[in-house]
Amino acid sequence: MAVLRTLLGDALRETRLRQNRTLREVSGAARVSLGYLSEVERGQKEASSELLASICRALGVRLSDVLREVSETLSVIEPEPDVLVPSRPQALPTPLPVASVRAARDVVAAA
Amino acid sequence: MAVLRTLLGDALRETRLRQNRTLREVSGAARVSLGYLSEVERGQKEASSELLASICRALGVRLSDVLREVSETLSVIEPEPDVLVPSRPQALPTPLPVASVRAARDVVAAA
Numbered sequence A, B: 001m002a003v004l005r006t007l008l009g010d011a012l013r014e015t016r017l018r019q020n021r022t023l024r025e026v027s028g029a030a031r032v033s034l035g036y037l038s039e040v041e042r043g044q045k046e047a048s049s050e051l052l053a054s055i056c057r058a059l060g061v062r063l064s065d066v067l068r069e070v071s072e073t074l075s076v077i078e079p080e081p082d083v084l085v086p087s088r089p090q091a092l093p094t095p096l097p098v099a100s101v102r103a104a105r106d107v108v109a110a111a
Helices: A004-018 A023-030 A032-042 A051-058 A063-077 A098-109 B004-018 B022-028 B034-041 B049-059 B063-077 B098-110
Strands: none
Touching: A004 A032, A004 A051, A004 A063, A004 B049, A023 A032, A023 A051, A032 A051, A051 A063, A051 B004, A063 B063, B004 B034, B004 B049, B004 B063, B022 B034, B022 B049, B034 B049, B049 B063
């Protein structure tokens, strides 16, 4: 399961590469060390909120846009939450009408 | 300018309160200390990706949904990025046709 910092790092690296910019350029503009930015991009380090904002500014993108992109990626791979909160019982599947079940059985029997 | 951890904390606290659950319940379910969860909710501590995922599981919500909500809130309050990357010059506003300008001037003059 990919964690948030991995997806954030991927999004930041892709943005930088689309701009044909180096780690050196962006880390300088963001006033973070090159090594730190590199670790953030590889999902090895959690960026603080302030540094995330600074990296986004250096890339000329909005953090909200990066987060939306990340949330979309995550929504595809994230499993449904375990239900730990009280919830209504799940509806049972609607049973097929008896006639349909008989018809299907006849088809199977005839095959 | 609200930083990301403040908005994340707000979103987590609102989710917990909507469920009428206490800090004690949710911190227990998430296996984090009550003090830590409280600090995260108040935007005083950055939650690591793993702990953020754990808190969301304990709340029975998807992290992607929380992030989308946060990105929407942020998009309203976040300023446009400073342009630090080379970009094309902005297009000049399209001038109004002379006839429209004259018509508007006549309306103003007649008032």
